[in-house]
Amino acid sequence: MPTIRDIAKKAGVSVTTVSRVLNNHPYVSKEKRLVVEEVIEQLNYQQNINAVNLSKGSTQLIGVVIPFTNHSYFALLMEGIAKAAVAANYKLVLIQTNYEKEREIEALEMLRYKQIDGLIICSRIAEWDIIECYVKYGPIVVGEDASSKKFVSSVYVDHYKGFMQALDFLYEKGHSKIGYCIGRQRGANSETRARAYADFLALKELEKDDRLVFFDNFQLEDGAKIVNQLLRLKNKPTALLVTSDTVAAGIVTSAREKGFQIPEELAIIGFDNQAIAKMLHITTLEIPLVEMGKKLFELVKVNGENSHKEMKLKLIIRNTV
Amino acid sequence: MPTIRDIAKKAGVSVTTVSRVLNNHPYVSKEKRLVVEEVIEQLNYQQNINAVNLSKGSTQLIGVVIPFTNHSYFALLMEGIAKAAVAANYKLVLIQTNYEKEREIEALEMLRYKQIDGLIICSRIAEWDIIECYVKYGPIVVGEDASSKKFVSSVYVDHYKGFMQALDFLYEKGHSKIGYCIGRQRGANSETRARAYADFLALKELEKDDRLVFFDNFQLEDGAKIVNQLLRLKNKPTALLVTSDTVAAGIVTSAREKGFQIPEELAIIGFDNQAIAKMLHITTLEIPLVEMGKKLFELVKVNGENSHKEMKLKLIIRNTV
Numbered sequence: 001m002p003t004i005r006d007i008a009k010k011a012g013v014s015v016t017t018v019s020r021v022l023n024n025h026p027y028v029s030k031e032k033r034l035v036v037e038e039v040i041e042q043l044n045y046q047q048n049i050n051a052v053n054l055s056k057g058s059t060q061l062i063g064v065v066i067p068f069t070n071h072s073y074f075a076l077l078m079e080g081i082a083k084a085a086v087a088a089n090y091k092l093v094l095i096q097t098n099y100e101k102e103r104e105i106e107a108l109e110m111l112r113y114k115q116i117d118g119l120i121i122c123s124r125i126a127e128w129d130i131i132e133c134y135v136k137y138g139p140i141v142v143g144e145d146a147s148s149k150k151f152v153s154s155v156y157v158d159h160y161k162g163f164m165q166a167l168d169f170l171y172e173k174g175h176s177k178i179g180y181c182i183g184r185q186r187g188a189n190s191e192t193r194a195r196a197y198a199d200f201l202a203l204k205e206l207e208k209d210d211r212l213v214f215f216d217n218f219q220l221e222d223g224a225k226i227v228n229q230l231l232r233l234k235n236k237p238t239a240l241l242v243t244s245d246t247v248a249a250g251i252v253t254s255a256r257e258k259g260f261q262i263p264e265e266l267a268i269i270g271f272d273n274q275a276i277a278k279m280l281h282i283t284t285l286e287i288p289l290v291e292m293g294k295k296l297f298e299l300v301k302v303n304g305e306n307s308h309k310e311m312k313l314k315l316i317i318r319n320t321v
Numbered sequence: 322m323p324t325i326r327d328i329a330k331k332a333g334v335s336v337t338t339v340s341r342v343l344n345n346h347p348y349v350s351k352e353k354r355l356v357v358e359e360v361i362e363q364l365n366y367q368q369n370i371n372a373v374n375l376s377k378g379s380t381q382l383i384g385v386v387i388p389f390t391n392h393s394y395f396a397l398l399m400e401g402i403a404k405a406a407v408a409a410n411y412k413l414v415l416i417q418t419n420y421e422k423e424r425e426i427e428a429l430e431m432l433r434y435k436q437i438d439g440l441i442i443c444s445r446i447a448e449w450d451i452i453e454c455y456v457k458y459g460p461i462v463v464g465e466d467a468s469s470k471k472f473v474s475s476v477y478v479d480h481y482k483g484f485m486q487a488l489d490f491l492y493e494k495g496h497s498k499i500g501y502c503i504g505r506q507r508g509a510n511s512e513t514r515a516r517a518y519a520d521f522l523a524l525k526e527l528e529k530d531d532r533l534v535f536f537d538n539f540q541l542e543d544g545a546k547i548v549n550q551l552l553r554l555k556n557k558p559t560a561l562l563v564t565s566d567t568v569a570a571g572i573v574t575s576a577r578e579k580g581f582q583i584p585e586e587l588a589i590i591g592f593d594n595q596a597i598a599k600m601l602h603i604t605t606l607e608i609p610l611v612e613m614g615k616k617l618f619e620l621v622k623v624n625g626e627n628s629h630k631e632m633k634l635k636l637i638i639r640n641t642v
Contacts, residue, residue, distance in 0.1 A: 004426055004427055004430055016422065016426070016447070016448070019430075019451055020454070022430075022454075023454035025451075025454055064415075069403045070399065075391045079391035086419065091415065091416055091431070092417075093382065093414050093415070096407055102325065102329070102336040105336050105339075105340045106324060106326070109340075109343075110412070115382075126340075127337070130340055130346075133340065133343075133344035219596060220596040221596060221600075253600050275540060276541060279545075279574050279575075
């Protein structure tokens with residue numbers, strides 16, 4: 001489908017001029033108007049896109065399912081997805097789920113109804129058998145390890161390995177009372193991390209203490225909340241894995257204000273390598289989120305064969321361990 | 322248009338079940354399947370939404386034009402827009418412009434082609450005469466003061482008054498060498514703020530020094546860049562207005578590391594009242610962005626009459642002045 005930019009380029013005018021011609025605006029010379037109108041005819045630029053969609057079965061729209069818009073992890077994924085979409089002349093339909101399954105199914109229904117050409121599910125809630133029902137309508141790509149599923153593509157990091165690497169690093173530094181803070185308790189990535197944590201404790205013969213695991217942490221403010229909980233704990237952890245640098249930044253700032261020495265009394269490893277981690281010198285496990293976003297978009301565009309792409313994690317050592 | 326949730330509710334089953342019925346999935350009892358199929362027929366649930374759109378002229382999609390996805394100001398606006406959209410059962414089409422005018426015109430073309438029902442332009446680039454061409458295709462709402470334009474709706478804060486208030490506050494605290502840091506140099510809001518700054522200097526008979534004005538600041542890292550520029554300045558400002566708390570946080574953190582005493586040697590007023598400003602105790606001019614986002618969505622949905630809504634600013638005094 002030709003875009004307004006194709007017309008502008010071919011006619012040798014600005015997009016503003018094309019827009020003015022399309023809208024019978026007075027600020028255009030007769031000569032330019034004629035050239036533009038000719039190109040519009042040549043390129044068969046249509047008036048109602050829904051008619052085009054019906055005949056061609058393509059919308060140039062890709063759906064993106066995310067739980068929240070205002071959350072750094074998803075903002076960075078979106079940044080990558082949006083960059084790739086802009087470059088490929090696609091628009092994105094944002095489906096914010098607040099982790100409600102019905103919203104995710106509505107996104108899948110959009111695929112079925114050909115309102116979108118493909119769907120990226122950054123964080124999945126619906127069961128795999130439901131997802132599988134919809135793949136016949138268009139490509140689906142998920143942001144988790146789905147290499148065992150043939151019907152979708154996926155872009156992911158190995159959260160098991162990542163958690164193990166971070167836990168090992170803390171253990172080597174002398175920590176044995178290690179806790180962790182995470183977003184939602186359920187979900188594929190959270191369950192993988194819980195498994196890694198349990199395996200690590202078993203391997204090192206460390207005691208499991210449920211009070212050292214903190215759920216539902218997404219924002220800066222949640223970091224302050226965790227520090228308040230730490231203050232009330234008799235048996236405090238000496239180190240925390242924090243699965244979002246944003247939350248880690250909240251913990252570091254709030255803990256220092258409450259008199260904790262970091263890293264001496266409380267060591268912190270964040271995740272993602274967000275800008276705030278760099279600014280506050282937080283040791284973090286880098287997840288290449290912008291790159292993952294770009295890859296998610298690339299895979300949703302490749303129709304036909306599904307593929308699975310693992311992205312590499314990298315421990316970035318700064319001052320909080 | 323009935324949604325999958327309407328069907329689930331009416332049939333007394335879960336959306337998962339409705340989805341399974343729609344996709345002929347085996348995990349559904351015959352009884353449930355029959356009930357769901359009956360409701361689907363009753364509600365006239367259609368198979369191809371583009372056909373529905375063609376006949377009804379409605380898509381349940383609203384376009385949102387933003388320059389960047391990963392930027393706190395727009396993330397907070399988006400949070401408000403997305404909340405309102407979710408509640409009203411609309412989806413959002415994200416049009417990221419990177420401040421390129423052709424992308425904004427493409428968004429306007431989507432309105433013309435009935436790919437979307439309405440358009441929210443959070444930060445405008447195209448000229449008003451271009452915008453005016455498209456209002457006959459659907460409602461357009463902008464995130465700037467457009468109360469003098471009858472053809473669009475707008476939700477805005479008075480950036481002139483806000484800048485004046487912040488400058489006055491600094492002046493009362495004894496500052497006379499005040500600079501400011503802003504995003505793009507052009508654009509309605511930026512130009513309003515530049516006018517307020519010039520008027521303020523004239524009013525107080527203060528000297529204008531272009532080196533105290535910093536453009537193109539959007540992210541945390543830009544704060545560190547500004548501090549490096551400050552270090553090289555002979556005639557340093559004693560106070561800065563920083564039109565984004567994110568950038569302000571970068572300045573505060575980096576300036577402290579470089580040995581600046583805040584607020585004694587450098588006073589900072591941020592803007593927005595983002596979470597990071599609260600965390601770092603930054604004095605800020607609150608812009609109710611989430612509320613503005615909700616209002617932007619409400620106004621794009623009200624077809625017919627245009628209206629203009631001013632939101633209130635509020636100075637929040639913390640520790641950086």
